Amino acid sequence: MAWVTWRQHWTQAVGALGLLVALAVAAVLTRLPIAAAFDHDSISACVPPAARTGCDIIVPHFESQFGGLVTATRVMAVVPALAGLFVGAPLIARELEFGTYRFAWTQGVSRRRWLLSKTALLAVGTVVAAGVASLVVMWWRSPFDTLEGRIGPSGFDIEGIVVPAYALFALALGVLAGLVFRRTVAAMTATLIAFGATRFLVSEFIRPHFMAPLHRVISATTTSAMPGDWVLSNTLVDGGGRQITASREELAVLHAQQAGIDPHTYILTLGWRRIVSYQPAGRFWTFQLLEAGLYAGLAVALVLVALWLVRRTPA
Amino acid sequence: MIEFHLDQQSGVATYLQIVRQVKDALRLGTLDVGDQLPTVREVVADLAVNPNTVAKAYRDLEREGLVVARQGRGTFVASTLAPASLQPYAELREELERWLASARVAGLDEESIRALISTTLRESLARRVA
Amino acid sequence: MSSPPLVADGLGKRFRRDWALRDLTLTIPKGAVVGLAGPNAAGKSTLLSLAAGVLAPSEGSISVLGDDPLRTPEILGEVGYVAQGAPLYRSFRVEDTIEYARRTNSRWDREIAVELLTRIDSRAKVGALSAGERARLALALALGKRPRLVLLDEPFASLDPLAARELLQLLMDGVAELGATVVVASHVVADIQRVCDHIVLLTGGCVRLEGGVEELLESHRLLTGPRRPLGSIRGVREVVRERYSGRQLTMLVTTDGPIVDPSWTVDRVSLEELLLAYMAPERLPNVRKMERVALRWHG
Numbered sequence: 001m002a003w004v005t006w007r008q009h010w011t012q013a014v015g016a017l018g019l020l021v022a023l024a025v026a027a028v029l030t031r032l033p034i035a036a037a038f039d040h041d042s043i044s045a046c047v048p049p050a051a052r053t054g055c056d057i058i059v060p061h062f063e064s065q066f067g068g069l070v071t072a073t074r075v076m077a078v079v080p081a082l083a084g085l086f087v088g089a090p091l092i093a094r095e096l097e098f099g100t101y102r103f104a105w106t107q108g109v110s111r112r113r114w115l116l117s118k119t120a121l122l123a124v125g126t127v128v129a130a131g132v133a134s135l136v137v138m139w140w141r142s143p144f145d146t147l148e149g150r151i152g153p154s155g156f157d158i159e160g161i162v163v164p165a166y167a168l169f170a171l172a173l174g175v176l177a178g179l180v181f182r183r184t185v186a187a188m189t190a191t192l193i194a195f196g197a198t199r200f201l202v203s204e205f206i207r208p209h210f211m212a213p214l215h216r217v218i219s220a221t222t223t224s225a226m227p228g229d230w231v232l233s234n235t236l237v238d239g240g241g242r243q244i245t246a247s248r249e250e251l252a253v254l255h256a257q258q259a260g261i262d263p264h265t266y267i268l269t270l271g272w273r274r275i276v277s278y279q280p281a282g283r284f285w286t287f288q289l290l291e292a293g294l295y296a297g298l299a300v301a302l303v304l305v306a307l308w309l310v311r312r313t314p315a
Numbered sequence: 316m317i318e319f320h321l322d323q324q325s326g327v328a329t330y331l332q333i334v335r336q337v338k339d340a341l342r343l344g345t346l347d348v349g350d351q352l353p354t355v356r357e358v359v360a361d362l363a364v365n366p367n368t369v370a371k372a373y374r375d376l377e378r379e380g381l382v383v384a385r386q387g388r389g390t391f392v393a394s395t396l397a398p399a400s401l402q403p404y405a406e407l408r409e410e411l412e413r414w415l416a417s418a419r420v421a422g423l424d425e426e427s428i429r430a431l432i433s434t435t436l437r438e439s440l441a442r443r444v445a
Numbered sequence: 446m447s448s449p450p451l452v453a454d455g456l457g458k459r460f461r462r463d464w465a466l467r468d469l470t471l472t473i474p475k476g477a478v479v480g481l482a483g484p485n486a487a488g489k490s491t492l493l494s495l496a497a498g499v500l501a502p503s504e505g506s507i508s509v510l511g512d513d514p515l516r517t518p519e520i521l522g523e524v525g526y527v528a529q530g531a532p533l534y535r536s537f538r539v540e541d542t543i544e545y546a547r548r549t550n551s552r553w554d555r556e557i558a559v560e561l562l563t564r565i566d567s568r569a570k571v572g573a574l575s576a577g578e579r580a581r582l583a584l585a586l587a588l589g590k591r592p593r594l595v596l597l598d599e600p601f602a603s604l605d606p607l608a609a610r611e612l613l614q615l616l617m618d619g620v621a622e623l624g625a626t627v628v629v630a631s632h633v634v635a636d637i638q639r640v641c642d643h644i645v646l647l648t649g650g651c652v653r654l655e656g657g658v659e660e661l662l663e664s665h666r667l668l669t670g671p672r673r674p675l676g677s678i679r680g681v682r683e684v685v686r687e688r689y690s691g692r693q694l695t696m697l698v699t700t701d702g703p704i705v706d707p708s709w710t711v712d713r714v715s716l717e718e719l720l721l722a723y724m725a726p727e728r729l730p731n732v733r734k735m736e737r738v739a740l741r742w743h744g
Contacts, residue, residue, distance in 0.1 A: 001548075001549075003544070003548055004545060004548060004549065007537070007541060007544075007545070008534075098532065098535075099528070099530065099532040100532045100533065100534055101499075102494075102497075102499050102526075102528035102532050103528065103532050103533055103534075103586075105498070105499065105518075106497045106498065106499065106521050106524070106526045106528075107521065107522065107545075107546065107549035107550050107590075108519060108521060108522025108549055108550040108551050108552075108590070109518075109549045110518035110519060111518060112518075311501075311515065312501065314499075314500070321639070323638070323639060323715075324715075328659060328662070329639075355621055356618060356621045356622065359614070359617040359618055359620075359621045360614050360615075360617070360618040361614070362614075363610055363613035363614040363616075363617050363639060363640065364617060364639060364640055365478045365617065365620075365639075365640045365641070365642050366617060366620055366621035367476065367477075367478070367642055368642065441707075441710070441711070
């Protein structure tokens, strides 16, 4: 089956290679000005917990200078889905659409063995390609990772071992979608929707709770994020621990302005505190392991369902 | 080597046609003792007929003692059907040729002649059965 | 003691609400060349698809070479199946397709496959082949694995007569070499009556007629005579069809002895006429069409 898989998917392999090459070239080209700025302004000396005078000006300047580029790289989160759309979805859907399953599944290889062999081999290729993409992104983002951390959403989804895990999940999703919907376009659409929905749900509702978040009281005056950590929520509470609504906060600020007092000081005298709930930067690899494990587990489950379902197709 | 042909419209079973063609060839002398019949595969590839059919025809001929199958080498003619004298047939043939000439003079084309012959033959056979 | 190459027992297949096959029981004898005949949508393709494990039965069972093709899919390595339209990967080259079959079947005989592919460029793309060449390729792939059972679904459709004859020659040659059992589905009887020694006629998902060709032709006769009220005729077991044309009555009958009644002209039937008679619906819709057929029966 190795020869069969290669013969039927080598164009996809070439496409993936091309994509990776383009990615690497783009990464190298865009990284040059970043590295130059990083060295020129000696921003390395500003990396927390180090701090020197002028950092609070230089660092924000650096971040805003390349902020657009950093935001643009978040599109890399879509890359794992490509494995599902262009490799997984057509795998079975094409055979069913063109009727070639009546040839492929009537040779001496059972449907299950055919599906398992192909999926396993393609999974290896997918993991390798996604791994390379992840490494490229990690290399590219290293200055920003040191400054902003990577456990937050701008870094977590596109670095580390979750990227191959997402790709495996997308691949398995595509394969099952092809089996269920039997048409390539429908399978691709379903894969995209299911992938997007799952990623959204996990990153919004499950990932924040992988481990119990830590809490810290920061001065009510400072509302800036803690560098490197992933801030989940930021609430103002009064002396009794009750949350202060935005309108109540506005009212207090108004009072202070009318009385001619600095609003921040006024809030402190009221006994109000700002509590931040966060996940510390040090938990990055733990969370990566947990999320990658989750997606890999989902991928395995989907493949098992597909192996069960393939015997009943086309019904 | 004899070459077979198959008349699908005749309603006669394939294996019977093969048997008949072998016998005709034996009668006319185009097949002689010791000649090899085409192998089953050769006949099948040539005529596109069922190999079982050819095998059956050859078995029937072997049962009648006309051919013998030599293991691994093919099927060979064992005896002929050439009658002692060809005279009776020669006379019948001449008579037939004279009749055919008359039929053509009467304006019958080949198709009509065939139809006339087969209908008359059939009816006469039917009368004999009845 | 080996099992028959194909056995169906109470086999039924339903698509949504329509039954394509219903309560079908059939045994194919070993070594036979079976013609699976019947009009379009009679269930021939469905039956072959079930035999090849492409579809799953809705009820009943089917076994090929003694095994259930769904439970023991490895048995398909000994079944040469060519689906309708001979589906193949169009972007593959001929040599790729051969390699594909070689690697996915434990028994592979390159010689047999290559014999069928004379005059075809092995580097040509499958999509660029003519219909006849594609049919030959599909047959080569089916026979190359030295199957014990060959299932062909409408192999002659879309082939010109020369290509069809060539395919038939190659098929019979392959059968002669392999000693395989063959089931050929065709809605055009003329394509297969040359080679079949066994016939299964399907209409509306049921077996309408089944048996060895020789026995069937021997046990049926065509009676022609003047139109008259019928009593029982000596030698006639059952009247299958009767047709009236003017003052003439033609009947297809099954016999249980010689028919010696001089008031009837007794003829044999060809396989095609026999099948047509069993295929036609009970109510004759178009008398004129029947008259045309009747004329043909009188050669």
